[in-house]
Amino acid sequence: MFGYYLDIALRSLRRNPVLTALMVLAIGLGIGASMTMITVLHVMTDDPMPRRSGQLFYPHLNPLPLDYRQSGDGPDPSDNLTWPDAVALLKAHRAERQAAMAGAELLLRPGRPGTRPFNIHGRYATADFFAMFGVQFAQGQGWTAADDDARAHVVVLGNTLSRKLFGGADGIGQSVRLGEHDFRVVGVVGDWQPQPVFYTDAAANRFGEADQFFLPLSTAVDLKLDVNGNFSSWGEDQADTRMVSASTTWLQFWVQLRDPAQVAAYHQFMVDYSAQQNALGRFQRPPTDAKLYGLMAWLGHQDLVPNDVRLQLWLALGFLLVCMTNIVALLLAKFLRRSGEISVRRALGARRRDIFLQLGIESAVIGLAGGVLGLLIAQLGLWSVRHRPDDYAQLAQMDVSMLLGTFVLAIAASVLAGLLPAWRACRVAPALQLKTL
């Protein structure tokens, strides 16, 4: 019966090619626009470390004074840590692994004559950074906690930068001049580029190019190197000492915790630490303000998706709704016009269910064709998104789950759109229609 209904559906669709094309086009455009935006949102909210994200947590302390006023659309200073707090959490060593970090932008002066210096983005971090985030090394390895303590002048280079400086040659042991200081290369990062770049602060680009160098944080503080990120002070700090000030936040902090018991224990530790700081008069807010965010929860808290993207998604869905209403109206008109034909079938013994199935298949065929078209339009849409100037644009690619999602959405949308017309059509009273024939 299925094959027969399919045959009828195709015949019926061929009878009005313009109308059929219109319906397929409408559903294709609606699906294409929606899937483009859903895909963009999907890649922006994707898990950057699928295998580790369950174990990574961001401790959030609130050292802000009670009367601190948050300025309009500025970043929340308590999203970062102060140097004394970060050092305290590092020293306490209550997690499996823990690392403090901050964004960096330094001038690199290649040693070779005739080459001009250039700016590169990187990160100051503590030794656990590499093991905690599962950084793969192409050459060498990260530095050790001993290097952190010694404020060693060592550097780990990104893949791209290493190739730019040393070609294919081994960079380990070479010296690189960053800013006004020389650093010895101890490692070169391999293919490691989590997207979104979850560990940076709110000011940084969350999508796109990875860090091109890593330096020990203690060395950066020692040399007073420039920090690239939010530097928020609420005290009367002097410019020279604000890196280590207790009223300036600028550091990001991540911990690795193995199981729920450890998570609970670490949270308790943070509350205790806040209570202790409260007692010392440094913190003014209740100790229970201390929070421990999971990786995905932290990204949600930071809200990486720009409002424009959300608005565009709403717009695309509104557009899909317009297209669907359109198709419901057209299918209804089309099915009702065949009342005579349907009545004959009903009179010959077809049940309502049969009519419903027959018309449902016809809508599904339109949905399938619309889905294929929608997929093409979505690819075109994503291609145009990739040519946009926004930093997330490069990521806009469809994966298998999105591909299947497109089809499911297309067929669901058109079957849903076909439901009402098919239901209405199968309730036609045969006798009344047959009389007028």
Place this chain on the structure above:
Amino acid sequence: MEIRPIFASLRKHRIPACLIVLEIALACAVLCNAVFMISQRVSDIHLGNAIDEQGTATVVLRGTDDKLVGSDIPRNLAALRGIAGVQAVAVTSTLPLSHNNWGWSFGLDPDATISDQKSHNVSLYFVGEGADQALGLRLLQGRFFNGDEYAGSKFDTAPLPETHVVVITQSLAKKLWPGQSALGKTLYSMPHYYAVIGVVADVLRPAIGTHSGPYTYDSTYYPISAGGSKGVLAYYVIRSAPQDRERILREAEQKLASLNPGAVTKAQTYSDIREKYFADMSSMAWMLVLVCVVMLAVTAFGIVGLTSFWVGQRRRQIGIRRAVGATRGHIMQYFQTENLLLTSVGVVVGMALAFGINLYLMQHYEMSRMPWYYLPGGALALWLLGQASVFGPAQKAASVPPVVATRSV
């Protein structure tokens, strides 16, 4: 024109009629809001900025030795002045829309501090001698800085310069001291204080957030000497006739690069800076335009399709009406009036829906209130669209010959 038969026939096609109304309502709601978003973005992209945008260009020089800037900056400026066609050059710490924003909060009372609830957040521009000429700032009241004020100002350990004069924009002056002259008034942030000596026409901040608002023009200018600038004066601003700008910029970058072999140069015309700042916004605006156009097209095709069906369905009735004396015009009018009725109901629902969506967006996405005229505007657009798309099918209906009435189907 008798309306009752139209109602009678629409009652027989209740569901399709409702669907058309719904489609028009949705289209109207989305259209009003999308057009409003487009207009907001377009007005942001065209925000006024009282500097010579067509004539200025900049080379950003980073990585110079902070200890030598006292002699490096005058040498670099002299070299730039030597390029043929250059009208003025100066150094500044940042430029409008360059994203390089330095902010500080000031109060109006002598004991105000940066973290006071009542302090106003403003953007800081530190400028070297001649910056008013190089940028083309338009002085409205008072004066710009004199040579002594430039020479006497430097950075000590604090992030604010050791000087006591400031020039502010007109918007900021009006906001801080409404109804009074700002000249001679003082901005305080313990232990710093700055007296306003001049007011310039509105210049944008280096970063204005996602949308323009009441803070868009809160810029302040401070003099700074080359020697005391601690490396903040990285923007070499070069003014020339617009047609010479590209050439001069290329030469300027080469000169600065060869004079400062250890530093990084980045050359941009001011138009590039502005275009880059608003690139996201204009791509969003174009995407909104595209969606609107396609949506209207789909709506129009829906109306065409449905009316065509109705025409086909009623061929016999049309034939009968023609046979008993209705003119082609009558038949046309019938379908046009029918469409007008449906669209009218649709736009009424649509305007309410558009208003509701705007309220929702205002709550969740920092949208402002949609001016009332967008609603009738959207309604008019859909009325026209409805009439335009019904024209073809109605004409087809009018061309049904009366003889159809005498034939069986």
